[in-house]
Amino acid sequence: MVFNNAQSFLDAADVPDPSDFPPSDSAPGLRQLDEALRCSICRELYAAPMTLNCGHCYCSLCIRSVLNEKQECPACRKFASEEHLRKNVAMESAVKAWALAREFVLRLSKEQERRAQLNGIDGVAEDIEGARPHKRRRRAHSSEVIHDDDVEIVGVSSRHFSSSGKVRRLSAEHARHSSCSSTPKSPSTPDNTDGPVECPLCQKRVPLDVINQHIDSSCRVFTSSSSTGASGSGTTHKGKQKQEWSKLLGSDSGSSRRAKEKGKGKERAGGELSEDEYLPKVSYHTIKDKRLLELLHEHELPTTGERAAWVRRHEKWVMMHNANADRASSDRRTRAQLRRDLRAWEDGLRAAASGKQRHVVTDAVAYQAANRAEFAQLVEAARPKKKPTEEEAADDGQTEGRGTGREDGPAIAIVLDDSVSES
């Protein structure tokens, strides 16, 4: 019976996965290819693939969710944090192409497999070639090498050579990039005490003299206050000292400035926050309810539920938003779509939670009365499927009669029985 359930589930859900393709003896490499282009966390084709320092690659949202729980690579357990994430542009374009080609290749490989079965063993060798994408086959014809393996090697190496110049150029560029990102990584050097440092929350570069205000304001303040210091160049040493202290302690002048910044920030986030801009993480433990609500309002997110729900919602929103920014700009979702995704995610959470607490439903009759309309709908939906297995339906009715005394919602009644026997 359990098996029947699983089988019927699989029939209903068309889950695309590498096993859709024929095994490697009839279609070499196809399963591996489909698997290589899938994230090992969600098992889907990569969405905004990101690489960690260790070289492992995951969907942006998947790895951000993991790092939120534990700062290590899920595959090799090497230390990892969000600032290590780098877009894997090559993987993204490979996935994009495969997403287009997958169905076509799948159909081709299936056709070949069928033909092979009809032709018997004779057809197999032909099939292996046929299962490959067109391009590769054409190359095999043009270069007069017939053996498959040779073709593969020739193809790969020539591509390698032709692009090597580009690779070198790219790597030089990369080196420049990494050097410029690594220079300020030594913020503790004594000679540039006012130089920018990396904010531990949002990873943006912030002048050292405003880092405290910056963190206090949930990563809002970016401008240096050194301009005010410049205007007061004529002040006495004592005055300067006082100013320094006020910078550090955020005295009244500092806080008024902060308040101004805050206002500015609010205005800016109102409409102008573009989709490729990253949102800073928020240290939820240090902010008050009011601020948290402000943050939710800012992004037009619902404020239902209690604080824990707000935090969960905002945290997920930041992750989703940043993962969306990691996508190629043509694939980005709009903020409205993201909001819908967030809502669907919350609905999913609620559903899972109610599934776990299903023993709460002790009064089956009352529950049934409250949900009659829905039950009727479900029964109606299930009826055509049930017709052919009249016997089975009758059996179910007998066993479930105990639970509800009616024939409504057999699946639900089973669950009720389960929970009783378990608890």
Next chain:
Amino acid sequence: MDQISTSLAPSRNVQKSTVAGSPGETVGSVTKRLSNELMTLMMSSSPGISAFPKSDSNLFDWAGTIEGPPGTVYGGLAFKISILFPSNYPYAAPTIKFETPCFHPNVDIAGGSICLDILQDKWSAIYSVQTILISLQSLLGEPNNASPLNPDAARLWDSPDEFKAQLLKHYRPLQDGSSA
């Protein structure tokens, strides 16, 4: 549970329309991943392990079977386990318990809870039901006697005859026909 069935229905349709894994990533991502795991389990023939959702309406509650590895005291025995997935799976580990009483140094004989690092602090989001079941199967033959949940079993481990006697005393063969 009505919520579950209604929330499951649309996600299945989504899967059908997005054959090539289009970016509907957050919509029912947990159920997607679970159905993917189910598919993998059914397609790959891992000897001696199996797992399925207990009912059609709740993908978060599975029942599984592990056959004892041949050549160990558990050879020839089969154990039923329950697998409960949290709503934030795979970012948190599923809760796994032995339903069949299992006399084993790292298994609580009464409650069925299991002491295995990958189910607690060493959980990783890339693990799956399949990897868990394989780990559990090998745990049967190679217990960690250093941190026993069942000290009696850990003590008896080195005397296989006595161990087997205790094991069989607690063991209940599973009846396949019955649900739950």
